[in-house]
Amino acid sequence: MVQKASAALTDMLQQAIAREIQVSVQYMWQHVMAKGLESAEIADVFEDVAMSEMKHAEKIAERLFYFDVTPTRSRPHQGRREPERNARGGRNG
Ligand SMILES: [Fe+2]
Numbered sequence: 001m002v003q004k005a006s007a008a009l010t011d012m013l014q015q016a017i018a019r020e021i022q023v024s025v026q027y028m029w030q031h032v033m034a035k036g037l038e039s040a041e042i043a044d045v046f047e048d049v050a051m052s053e054m055k056h057a058e059k060i061a062e063r064l065f066y067f068d069v070t071p072t073r074s075r076p077h078q079g080r081r082e083p084e085r086n087a088r089g090g091r092n093g
Helices: 007-033 037-066
Strands: none
Touching (some): 007 037
C-alpha cells in the first residue's frame, strides 16, 4: 500500500529537494571557479560540500518516492494548489 503525504508535507519536501539541488550546484560552481594554488584547499572543500548537499537531496528523493511523489521540475510553489498526478497516480507536487 502506498503511503500518502499531506499536501503540506509534499510542498515542504519539494521545496527542500529544490533547495538542496540549488546549493549543491552553487557549491560545485564555486569549486570550479576556485582556481590557482591559493584556492586549491578551498576548492576541495567546496567540492565536498557540493557532494554532501547532493546526498541530502538523495535522502529527500527517497522520501518523495516512498510517498509516490515525483520531484517537480518547475519552481516549487509556496501556496496550496491542486496537485498534479504522475503516471502511477501519485502527486507530482
Ligand atoms: Fe543540505
